[in-house]
Amino acid sequence: xxxxxxxxxxxxxxxxxxxxxxxxxxxxxxxxxxxxxxxxxxxxxxxxxxxxxxxxxxxxxxxxxxxxxxxxxxxxxxxxxxxxxxxxxxxxxxxxxxxxxxxxxxxxxxxxxxxxxxxxxxxxxxxxxxxxxxxxxxxxxxxxxxxxxxxxxxxxxxxxxxxxxxxxxxxxxxxxxxxxxxxxxxxxxxxxxxxxxxxxxxxxxxxxxxxxxxxxxxxxxxxxxxxxxxxxxxxxxxxxxxxxxxxxxxxxxxxxxxxxxxxxxxxxxxxxxxxxxxxxxxxxxxxxxxxxxxxxxxxxxxxxxxxxxxxxxxxxxxxxxxxxxxxxxxxxxxxxxxxxxxxxxxxxxxxxxxxxxxxxxxxxxxxxxxxxxxxxxxxxxxxxxxxxxxxxxxxxxxxxxxxxxxxxxxxxxxxxxxxxxxxxxxxxxxxxxxxxxxxxxxxxxxxxxxxxxxxxxxxxxxxxxxxxxxxxxxxxxxxxxxxxxxxxxxxxxx
RNA sequence: GCCCCCAUCGUCUAGUGGCCCAGGACGGGGCCCUCUCAAGGCCCAAACAGCGAUUCGAAUUCGCUUGGGGGCACCA
Numbered sequence: 001x002x003x004x005x006x007x008x009x010x011x012x013x014x015x016x017x018x019x020x021x022x023x024x025x026x027x028x029x030x031x032x033x034x035x036x037x038x039x040x041x042x043x044x045x046x047x048x049x050x051x052x053x054x055x056x057x058x059x060x061x062x063x064x065x066x067x068x069x070x071x072x073x074x075x076x077x078x079x080x081x082x083x084x085x086x087x088x089x090x091x092x093x094x095x096x097x098x099x100x101x102x103x104x105x106x107x108x109x110x111x112x113x114x115x116x117x118x119x120x121x122x123x124x125x126x127x128x129x130x131x132x133x134x135x136x137x138x139x140x141x142x143x144x145x146x147x148x149x150x151x152x153x154x155x156x157x158x159x160x161x162x163x164x165x166x167x168x169x170x171x172x173x174x175x176x177x178x179x180x181x182x183x184x185x186x187x188x189x190x191x192x193x194x195x196x197x198x199x200x201x202x203x204x205x206x207x208x209x210x211x212x213x214x215x216x217x218x219x220x221x222x223x224x225x226x227x228x229x230x231x232x233x234x235x236x237x238x239x240x241x242x243x244x245x246x247x248x249x250x251x252x253x254x255x256x257x258x259x260x261x262x263x264x265x266x267x268x269x270x271x272x273x274x275x276x277x278x279x280x281x282x283x284x285x286x287x288x289x290x291x292x293x294x295x296x297x298x299x300x301x302x303x304x305x306x307x308x309x310x311x312x313x314x315x316x317x318x319x320x321x322x323x324x325x326x327x328x329x330x331x332x333x334x335x336x337x338x339x340x341x342x343x344x345x346x347x348x349x350x351x352x353x354x355x356x357x358x359x360x361x362x363x364x365x366x367x368x369x370x371x372x373x374x375x376x377x378x379x380x381x382x383x384x385x386x387x388x389x390x391x392x393x394x395x396x397x398x399x400x401x402x403x404x405x406x407x408x409x410x411x412x413x414x415x416x417x418x419x420x421x422x423x424x425x426x427x428x429x430x431x432x433x434x435x436x437x438x439x440x441x442x443x444x445x446x447x448x449x450x451x452x453x454x455x456x457x458x459x460x461x462x463x464x465x466x467x468x469x470x471x472x473x474x475x476x477x478x479x480x481x482x483x484x485x486x487x488x489x490x491x492x493x494x
Numbered sequence: 495g496c497c498c499c500c501a502u503c504g505u506c507u508a509g510u511g512g513c514c515c516a517g518g519a520c521g522g523g524g525c526c527c528u529c530u531c532a533a534g535g536c537c538c539a540a541a542c543a544g545c546g547a548u549u550c551g552a553a554u555u556c557g558c559u560u561g562g563g564g565g566c567a568c569c570a
Contacts, residue, residue: 013570048569113568120567129496130566155568173499182497182566190568197570221498221565244500245564251505253563288506291519295507298518317507319500320563327506327520337533373533384531433529440529451529463531 005038006211010064010071011201013045014056017271018063020323021216021246024289028214028243030069031290031311038211042074043204044085047194057085063272067282068304081208086200093195096203096233097156097188105232106188108144108154109136131184132157156189158198158229166224171241172318178224186225198222202229205238212313214241241313244293244320246270251322267377268325279351279377284332292321301334333376341368348381355382357389366473370465384465388473393460393482397489400456402449410453411490413443417454418483427476429468436468457486 008029012022033040042064044057061076073079083089100106109132111119116132123130136144137159148154160183167177188199195203205213219226220242230237248259255263255270263269267278275285283303290307291300294316302310336344345364352359371384387393402410420435421427440450451467458471458479471479 011570015570045570051569109568116567124495127495131496170499176498178498184566187568192568194568196568201570216564217499218564218570223498242499247563249505251562291506293506295509296518297508300507300519315508317500321507322505324505324520330520333533371532374531376532436529447529449529455530459530461530465531467529 004036004211006032006036007039007041007209008033008212008214009041009043009205009208009210011043011045011204011215012060013048013051014060015048015051015053016056017273018056018060019272020270020289021243022060023063023067023272023285024246024292025214025216025243026064027067027069027286027290027307028294028311028313028316030071031308032212032214032313033072034308035311039072040069041079041081041208041210042071042084043208044075045197045200047086047196047200049087059273066272066276067286069286086195086204089200089204090194092207093189093200093203094193097195097199100158100188100229100232101156103232104159105229106156106158107137107139107141107185108148109157109185109187110139110147110152110154111135129182131182132186134185137185153191155187155191157185158188158225158232160185160225160228166228168224168227169237169240170220170223171239171313172316173242176220176223180224183222183225183228186222188229198225198229202226202233206230206233206235210238212239212241214243217242217245217318241316242318243316244318246292247320247322249323249325255323263325266325268328270323277379279379280328280332281335281347281378283335283338284328287331287335288328292323293317301331301338329376336375336378337373339372341365341372344368344372348378351379351381352386352389355386357382357386359389363388363473367465370469370473374465383461384463387460387464388470390460392485393458395456395460395486395489397493399462400453400486400490401493402445402453405445405449405453406494407490408494411487411494413445413450414453414457414483414487414490416443417450418480418487421471421476421483422480424476427468427479428472429466432471433468453486454483457483 010026010029012018030040032038046052046057057075064071073081073084075084097106101108119133120130137157161180163180165177165179167175169175186198187196189195223240223242227237245254247253248255260270264274269275269278286304286307287302290302296310342365345361345368348368349359349361349364367385367388371381374384375381400410401407402413405413416439417436420439421432424431436450437447440447443450455464455467456462458467458474464470
């Protein structure tokens with residue numbers, strides 16, 4: 001299978017935000033295409049104008065770009081099988097609908113929405129399965145043609161076989177057999193003349209030479225319908241792969257609006273557009289979603305290229321997967337730690353800027369090694385290192401007092417530290433740590449007690465990157481000034 | 495109500511009849527390291543939904559039950 005180049009498509013409808021499920025589908029598409037030396041196609045399924053959301057298509061394009069999974073053909077870049085926006089292909093669908101009617105695989109239906117609604121209610125009352133009752137299917141072709149010619153409002157329905165069953169093959173689930181009577185005559189062209197998904201997707205997949213259809217399992221129930229449509233045209237079927245759905249963290253059902261806002265409060269999102277602002281990296285997100293529905297025996301930290309190397313369609317998991325944001329944190333932090341300082345610094349800069357800090361790049365480059373292993377999300381860099389870019393810090397006096405020490409003692413400790421540090425030609429890990437360790441020993445206090453006072457004095461906070469490396473970056477002059485300020489505060493408290 | 499799909503630690507998964515009294519990862523617990531916070535190292539607890547059947551042998555095959563999910567639109 002890996003030997004023939006695959007043509008795979010990601011075909012979202014621009015009706016909302018690009019979310020995790022879509023991103024994973026696109027990722028798998030991309031991986032299969034790269035793995036086989038094939039093509040990854042983006043097709044926009046925008047046939048439903050009522051649900052169309054302006055900007056949604058751009059969000060999809062931006063999302064894929066951010067993730068770093070570029071498509072080879074698409075609406076904005078074109079390609080040999082275009083156009084790639086379904087509203088620009090309407091004539092194609094019309095022609096194909098005509099072919100199906102001519103071959104007696106489809107027929108016009110004049111039933112009103114009201115009649116259909118009543119029909120469904122009656123079916124429900126009689127506890128029957130709900131599907132079109134075939135009223136217009138029984139119209140004579142002549143009468144149907146006459147009414148169409150007369151301009152009567154109608155849709156086109158696909159004519160399912162009266163009896164028998166349809167067996168459709170899914171790569172992950174094997175043969176799926178459904179009685180044909182369980183599938184109604186679906187609308188394939190609406191009364192406004194546009195195609196529904198069932199027609200448009202089948203036509204496009206064929207015309208665009210798609211070899212593998214990878215889509216969500218919500219399509220499983222209409223899968224036999226689709227297979228029948230493809231067969232009615234006499235086309236070859238692609239390989240069908242129906243992915244599992246993502247469940248909310250509790251594992252009970254899909255993410256709802258409520259859970260989505262809930263997640264946002266905790267600093268998580270299922271929408272790609274939010275991920276960047278929340279400080280997640282494409283590497284982390286990719287690694288996270290690739291493993292939701294696909295597993296490796298070991299070494300699950302992977303780059304995109306490694307995923308391509310190892311990806312295997314047949315090992316996808318058909319069962320639903322619960323979203324686990326803790327694991328996203330883990331992969332995000334792991335990939336941050338894998339970055340070079342230059343790379344990370346470049347990505348961190350916008351977060352400092354957004355928080356109102358003017359960032360000197362040379363300085364940031366020195367800070368990055370100190371905070372890299374402390375970051376879970378990239379925006380964590382602000383609380384950890386924002387103080388580096390402040391002229392003065394304003395420590396909470398209460399925190400200035402050393403653990404289990406009085407303010408007076410803390411002041412005297414700080415004074416001694418000041419004397420040692422001020423005597424140094426410059427402050428660095430190498431020059432400052434040994435004498436300070438000796439001071440700790442002489443005093444008989446713990447390093448935690450002594451260094452804690454200095455940490456708060458110099459950084460203004462109780463949690464910070466390593467003390468002496470931080471001092472080195474801050475510079476002797478500023479360090480001494482801050483310790484001096486701290487001593488004054490402590491003396492006032494004493 | 496009808497149809498379809500799914501079922502291994504709390505979660506994501508490895509496992510394709512003997513290599514499995516089930517491996518990895520996240521999360522949890524403990525220890526070590528340690529100037530805070532992390533990172534890192536070591537260790538621990540934790541699962542084949544149940545019942546039948548096939549087989550010398552089943553997490554792996556089949557059936558039923560139960561549980562979960564998806565769908566039943568002139569939406570995708």
